[in-house]
Every structure is written in structure tokens, then in C-alpha cells.
Amino acid sequence: MESTGIIPRLEVSYPDDVLHSYQYCGQDVVLTRKKHILDICSFIRDQCAMNHLMFLCAVDNSRRKEAIGKNEYERFEVVYQFYSMTTKHSIRIRAQVPDDDCSIESITSLWPGADCLERECFDLMGIHFSSHPDLRRILMPEDWKGHPLRKEYPLRGIGEWAGYETLKEKSLELRTFDYRSSQKGNE
Amino acid sequence: MQILILLIQIAILVAVVLLHVAYATYFERKIIGHMQVRMGPMLVGWHGLLQPIADGIKSFFKEDIIPDQADKSLFLAAPIICLAAMMVSLSVLPFAKGWALADINVGLLFIFAMSSLASYGIILAGWASNSKYTLLGGIRSMAQVISYEIAIGLSLVGVMMLSGTLNLSQIVEAQGNSFFGMFIISQPVAFFVFFIAMLAETNRVPFDLPEAETELVSGYITEYSGMRYAMFFMAEYIGMFVMASIGVVCFLGGWYGPFAVPLFPPIWFILKVYFIMFLFIWIRATLPRYRYDQLMAIGWKLLIPLSLGNIFITGLAMTLAQ
Amino acid sequence: MSRKISFNCPVQAGDEDRYRIQMGPQHPATHGVLRVDLDLDGEIIRKCNPHVGYLHRGFEKLAEHRTYVQNLVLTDRLDYMAAMANNVGYCEAVEKLLAIEVPQRSRYLRTMVCEMARLASHLLWLATHALDIGAMTVFLYCFREREELLEIFAELCGSRLTNTYTRLGGVRQDVTHSIMMKLEKFVDSFPSNLEEYETLIDTNRIWLKRTIDVGTVGADEAVGLCLTGASLRGSGVDYDIRKHFPYAAYDFMDFEVPLGETGDTYARYRCRIEEMLQSNSILRQCIERMPPGPIIGDDAPDLIMPNKPGRKVEVDVPAQQSLIKLVEDRETFMEGDVYVATEVPKGELGFYFVSDGNGTPYRMHIRSPSFLHISALKTMAKGSMLADLIAIIGTLDVVLGECDR
Numbered sequence: 029m030e031s032t033g034i035i036p037r038l039e040v041s042y043p044d045d046v047l048h049s050y051q052y053c054g055q056d057v058v059l060t061r062k063k064h065i066l067d068i069c070s071f072i073r074d075q076c077a078m079n080h081l082m083f084l085c086a087v088d089n090s091r092r093k094e095a096i097g098k099n100e101y102e103r104f105e106v107v108y109q110f111y112s113m114t115t116k117h118s119i120r121i122r123a124q125v126p127d128d129d130c131s132i133e134s135i136t137s138l139w140p141g142a143d144c145l146e147r148e149c150f151d152l153m154g155i156h157f158s159s160h161p162d163l164r165r166i167l168m169p170e171d172w173k174g175h176p177l178r179k180e181y182p183l184r185g186i187g188e189w190a191g192y193e194t195l196k197e198k199s200l201e202l203r204t205f206d207y208r209s210s211q212k213g214n215e
Numbered sequence: 216m217q218i219l220i221l222l223i224q225i226a227i228l229v230a231v232v233l234l235h236v237a238y239a240t241y242f243e244r245k246i247i248g249h250m251q252v253r254m255g256p257m258l259v260g261w262h263g264l265l266q267p268i269a270d271g272i273k274s275f276f277k278e279d280i281i282p283d284q285a286d287k288s289l290f291l292a293a294p295i296i297c298l299a300a301m302m303v304s305l306s307v308l309p310f311a312k313g314w315a316l317a318d319i320n321v322g323l324l325f326i327f328a329m330s331s332l333a334s335y336g337i338i339l340a341g342w343a344s345n346s347k348y349t350l351l352g353g354i355r356s357m358a359q360v361i362s363y364e365i366a367i368g369l370s371l372v373g374v375m376m377l378s379g380t381l382n383l384s385q386i387v388e389a390q391g392n393s394f395f396g397m398f399i400i401s402q403p404v405a406f407f408v409f410f411i412a413m414l415a416e417t418n419r420v421p422f423d424l425p426e427a428e429t430e431l432v433s434g435y436i437t438e439y440s441g442m443r444y445a446m447f448f449m450a451e452y453i454g455m456f457v458m459a460s461i462g463v464v465c466f467l468g469g470w471y472g473p474f475a476v477p478l479f480p481p482i483w484f485i486l487k488v489y490f491i492m493f494l495f496i497w498i499r500a501t502l503p504r505y506r507y508d509q510l511m512a513i514g515w516k517l518l519i520p521l522s523l524g525n526i527f528i529t530g531l532a533m534t535l536a537q
Numbered sequence: 538m539s540r541k542i543s544f545n546c547p548v549q550a551g552d553e554d555r556y557r558i559q560m561g562p563q564h565p566a567t568h569g570v571l572r573v574d575l576d577l578d579g580e581i582i583r584k585c586n587p588h589v590g591y592l593h594r595g596f597e598k599l600a601e602h603r604t605y606v607q608n609l610v611l612t613d614r615l616d617y618m619a620a621m622a623n624n625v626g627y628c629e630a631v632e633k634l635l636a637i638e639v640p641q642r643s644r645y646l647r648t649m650v651c652e653m654a655r656l657a658s659h660l661l662w663l664a665t666h667a668l669d670i671g672a673m674t675v676f677l678y679c680f681r682e683r684e685e686l687l688e689i690f691a692e693l694c695g696s697r698l699t700n701t702y703t704r705l706g707g708v709r710q711d712v713t714h715s716i717m718m719k720l721e722k723f724v725d726s727f728p729s730n731l732e733e734y735e736t737l738i739d740t741n742r743i744w745l746k747r748t749i750d751v752g753t754v755g756a757d758e759a760v761g762l763c764l765t766g767a768s769l770r771g772s773g774v775d776y777d778i779r780k781h782f783p784y785a786a787y788d789f790m791d792f793e794v795p796l797g798e799t800g801d802t803y804a805r806y807r808c809r810i811e812e813m814l815q816s817n818s819i820l821r822q823c824i825e826r827m828p829p830g831p832i833i834g835d836d837a838p839d840l841i842m843p844n845k846p847g848r849k850v851e852v853d854v855p856a857q858q859s860l861i862k863l864v865e866d867r868e869t870f871m872e873g874d875v876y877v878a879t880e881v882p883k884g885e886l887g888f889y890f891v892s893d894g895n896g897t898p899y900r901m902h903i904r905s906p907s908f909l910h911i912s913a914l915k916t917m918a919k920g921s922m923l924a925d926l927i928a929i930i931g932t933l934d935v936v937l938g939e940c941d942r
Contacts, residue, residue, distance in 0.1 A: 247673075247674075250674060251673070251674050251677040251678070252677060252678065252681055253677060347556070347557075347558050348558070351558075351580075351923075420671060421671065421743055423671075424924075430566065430923055430924050430927055432564060432565060499673070500673065500674050501672075501674065501737070502671070502672065502741065502743055503667070503670040503671035503672040503738075503741065503743045503744050503747060504670060504671025504743070504747075504924075505743055505746070505747075506746070506747060506922060506924045506925070507580050507922060507923075507924060508580075508922065509746055509747075
């Protein structure tokens, strides 16, 4: 896909927020700060006619080779991919989110469909989306501890989930259940 | 002595009807199976002929699970109410001339009373199970039975007017032994209303909302198991049988046929009942299910006005004929 | 045993007259393990809150610890109704990242299996959608058709559901003459069979009553809700990735994208039916124009499968090490990120890869259409009746394996 001219416009409109832009495999990517992400997204939607939010996800940069030792990268980033169904242009925004202030503005006001995607980011990566209407865990159980997609989280997890332990106890208890003795107890 | 004979007759009727119910399920499974490009039951017996008996034995020996939170006495009573009410209504059906256990003068009303009573069983089952799905099923069934009871009652008023009696045998006699005497010829609208309301009354597709599997899991029978579940099943099939019989008696000329069969007089009656049962099954294999509000709309906005108009026209025609 | 368990849920203030139902996770109409938390007022849904995650297997985490080739088998388990389409989607994404050329024949083969998967998936959707609404017979008719496709899959790659047919740089096995004959027979008979279902469904007043004006979504609203696939096109939005970002051999295919107008359940139903006919015509084109040639590229990091003449299988080397080594050797392999979307039967399935120069992806995000469709359920079901919810779940065509990943 040829260059779309959106990146220069973004750079002009938000000079303080755009950190860096590049093209990889023909896809336009912009690195931004997180501060005005809602404005940038609404700019992209309204000014550039990019009406389709293709995906939204979070990436943990802590072990990423290209990010290590570079100022513009923070610990996390939230990646947005937008696409315009009319002009057939697409652009990817990588908003940097630091570890100490792990929150970013929600774009559910622009795309109601982002609701679930943001909840997923919160669930698996632990990024808070401010002004999200209903930020709860979505894929993991509600009382899960930790955020599995962070790099320091081990693949096999940390211990069993509390709910599973109670279930296991229950099943062991039921295994010892004796129908006859319970009938006697009733009589 | 008379009582003994009556008891023997009752025993024979119950046995025959239960066997019939068992094989009605087989009949349904086979027909639907063939309509759906599959075989239906094939393993138990020749072409699965023993399948209903195997099913009966299975459900008889299954554990009867009663939910912890259920209202126990009502939970236990509900299927019995349902089944008993349906079986009692068998007693007034005239299978052939003189072949009725109780040839009472209010036969038609008696059957309506009993089928209303059976719906109590369904409502109580829904309520006593203390589960949300069963309650929804019970509520649906209640609304459905109330609406369609009116329609089915009104649709038969025309038949009552023409025959001048509520006695089922006399209704058949009133139609006489000719094709054009059948009330379906003179009362086609009433038969149409009756047929649709009959499907709703017996909770069959496309009005099977009280037990809509994809919405309410199994509706009012969700919490039942074993023999009690089978009782509901039997009640449903006896209900189908009774409703089909009413249709045959009131519209299709009862036991009369093109020619009399000497040894076994009810043959025409049974064939006609089977024909209506086949329609039940055919519809089940074809149609999707109505939505609750659409069902109510059909009952109140279409069937009841139609049957009221039918009564008016019948009355007018009778007055003019005099 | 006099154990008393309390099932009472705490009732919030103002909600006393609401009837709260948990539909699922074990419910006949939730297509897997979806739980929908419903607040009912009579039969009207006041609030609908879908809960997912019962089938979460952590594919995104798992993928970070497995090589690109190994991750391929994970994609089978996403949308297990159309595993072929997922395989193709994954391979297209990785090939873009690794800049692998795919030979022409294998691109055609991919298109072919993609469309077969689309037909199989849509047939299953039609079956379950009809069953949800109460038409039982269509269910079995559709399964009869689907069975033929699955038989072809089994002959093609030895598996009916979890195919793993594609490889990075090509496909696993070439088609045989008998497969092509079977497929041709299927393609010939399919349109008339589809017509048969339509007579059962489409002219049925009850079906029309149950689907028209149910779960209506406007075009802008549908885009805002991130709906894709036929669920979006039912609202009249012309967005099909096969046209917008052509992959495999869709460039050379001649097909139309059917669009709905009203955005209700019936429009989506019509869209999918038309789509099946289009798929059928694509299949016919694939059969007619299938070019000769190799099925896997020369530079493909294909490893254990002995389909490439000249490459020896190193039995003594543990498979995983050799996989990593081969991928690491690639000159074109570098750091970067790439997002590639493909049109699977359910909608837009996208893979976002962040590559770190290792043999394993640094981060793999799967954009699954079902996940977003389920989130749209909340908006779509509000104010409709309980029976409509079933129709809406059916029409969104969700697969929970893909939704929960």
C-alpha cells in the first residue's frame, strides 16, 4: 500500500505527540505519546475518514530488542489499527504507556466496539483505560491475580486458580459420598 | 358384575392407549427421521420396533431426581395431575358406535375441562421446580392455554349449533354416514381455527414455546427426570391423541367411513386419528417456532375473531334455513 | 443429607421487579460456552451482559513460546468450524512478515480450501440458526452437505476439523484426481440443494416473522461496533477483505460481495446465503483454472513434512531446535510488526505479529471476529424479546473457540 499522507498531517497537527513514524512491509506506523490519544483517534476518524477500527491490543515492550535503551519507548504500548473503507488507507498507531502510570484514555466513545478489546487489554496486560464504562476482566476469571500477557508472567502461570482449588476439594468430597449411608442419615 | 366389566373395559382401554402412546413416539421418530434423510431408531428389534419398550423400561428404572429447592409435594403431584387429567378425557371418546366408556351428555365440555386441568399440571411443574427456566415455561404455557382454550371452544360452538348436542356420539350421528355430512364441509373456518388451536393446546410445533428447547432449555420439564419426565411425555401424546379424536369426532365424521368394516368398527376412527397425528408430525418436521408475542397475536387477533364470525354466520344461516 | 444451598442473587435497588436469568454456559442455544446475563422484564430483555472466557486457552501467551511453524496448529483450534480459513490467515500473515513467496498453484489451492471452509461454516451456521428458530429439518439437510465437504477435507489432509493444511510458503499436500472429481460433483449439485433449503425457510411466514426487523443494526452503528463479515454486510457496508486486501488467489477470482440493506437478521441471513452461492462459483473457478506447478515455495521453512524433494529429514535433531534454527537463518527475517487480515467465514480474522528477530513471535495478537460480535450482542439484544436473543446470537455466527482464543 502506498503512503497515505496521513502521517505528515498527524505530525503537523500533533507535533508534541508523534514520536516517530516508519513503514514496514508497506504498512504505515506511528509511535505516539499516550496523552492525546483520544484526540488523535478522533482526528483519524473524522478528518481522515478512517471509520473501521481493525484491532486494538497491548504489547509489553520490556524485552523487545528494538525498544531496549531507547527513550521514545515505554514499558507498554497500546496498538490501534485503523482502516478507511472509502479510501482504502490504513494506519497503525502505537501509543506508549509507561509502567508507573499504566493508564490510557478509552476510545469507546468513538468506537463502541472497542469496549471488549479494551477490557481484554486490561485483563491480560493490566492497562487501565480511563473513562471506560465497564472495565472488568473478560477472559480470565474475575478474581484472577496478575496479568498473563506481561513478559514476567510465567507461561505455566503462578499456582492454581482459587476457584479450581475449591472445585477440586468439592469433587473429592463428592467422591466419598455414599448413597446408602446418606439414606440412613435421613431416616 | 357391571362394575367388573367396566373395570375390565378401563383396563383394556388404558393398556391399548399406553401401547398406542409408546408407538406414537416410534411413529413420530420414524416419520421425522425419514423426512430428515435419516433412518430413525434402527437398533432395538426389527427396524427399531422395540425401541419404545426399551425407552419405557429405561425411564422406569432411572433415578427420580428432585431438586433441593423444589416444592416437593407439588413437584411430585404435577406430572400425575397432567397424566390423570389427560387419561380421564379418554373415557368419553366414542371409538365406534357404542364403543365409549362413558357416553355422557356433556362429553365435549368434559374434555375441555380435563385439558384445562392438565395445563394446571404444567403450570405447577413450572412453579414447583423453583427454577427460572421452568417458571418461564410455566408462564408461557398458562398464557397460551388461556388464549387458545377460548379459540378452540368458540370454534366448536358452530359444531354444537349444527348438531344441537354436546354428546360426542350424537355429534357423530348428526354428521351421518356421508362425505358431505361431515362438519368439515359446512364448517371449514371452524376446522381451520380448531386445527391451529389444537396445535397450540397440545404444545406442539410451531407453538411449542413452553418447552422451547433453544430458549428455555426444556421449559417446564427441565428439572424432571426418569418416570416423571416420561409421564409428561405420555400426557403430551395422550393429549395429541385426544385432540385428534375431537377433531375426528367433530369435523371428520367419527367412526363412519366409505364402507362399514364388520369385525372391527373403530377402524375408520383410528385411521382418521392417525392421519391427524401424521399432520402433527409433518408440521413438526417443517415449521420453525413462533415468538411469544406473535403467538398471542395469532390467538387473540386472528383465531378468536374468526371463530366469533363463524358462530355469527352459522347462526344466520341456520335462521335463514328455518 | 439436608444440605441447603442458597441460589439467591443479591437484588440491587430498583431492580426488584427484574427477572434475572443466566443463559449459559450450558444452554442449547449459546453455541458453546457463552454465558449471557439477562435482566428480563416479562420476556423483554432490559439488560444483556455477555460473559466469555470459558474456553480461554491463552493462545497469545502460548504463541510467544512456540515457533512460527508450531503456532500453526493453534489456529486450527480458533474457529474449529473453518480451520482451513484460519490456517490460511495465519500463513498469509507470517509469510508477509518473513517475506516468503508462495507459488501460484498453492495460492489457488488455498483459495479453494478457504471457500470450502466458508461453505462448511456457513452450512453449519444455517443449520444451527434454523434449529435455534425451531426449524429442525434444515439442520440435518445442512449437515448432509457439510459432510461431503468434510469428507473431501479428510481425503485432502487426513483430518476433518483440525486440518493444519497450509504450510509457511505453500500447502501440505497436492490435490488428487479423485478429490477434484468429488469437489466438482459437490459444486454441481450445491446450488440446487441450497434452493431446497430456501424453499423450506425463505418462503415460510413464521421464519420471516421471526427474522425481519429483529436485531437491526444501522450501517454506521455496525461499523462502530466493529462488526465484520456478513454481519456487517447485512447492514449494507461494502467491506470484504477478499476485495479490499486480496490474498491467496482472490485477485484472479471473479466474484461479487452480496450486500444487505436493512441490517436485520433476515438481511444477514440473505447475505450469507448469497455468499454461499458466490463461494460455490469461486470453487468452480478454482477447479477450472488450477495452474500446474509446485505446491510449496523453494524458500519455505517447511521442515518435517517430506513433500519437498531433495530436502532430507533430520530425524536425530529434535524438531523444535531445527525449526528455530531454520527460521533464524532467514536473511529476510527482521524486527518489525505486521498486521494481516483475512476474510474467514465469521468476519475479519487478523494476526498482528511483533517480531523480535527470534524464531518465535515476540507478540501475537489474534483479532477474532467472534469476540467483537459478542460484544455487539449487548447493544443489539437490548429491548428485544428472549426468543429474539436466540435469533441474534445465531445470526452473529459466533464460535466461542475463536472468541476466547
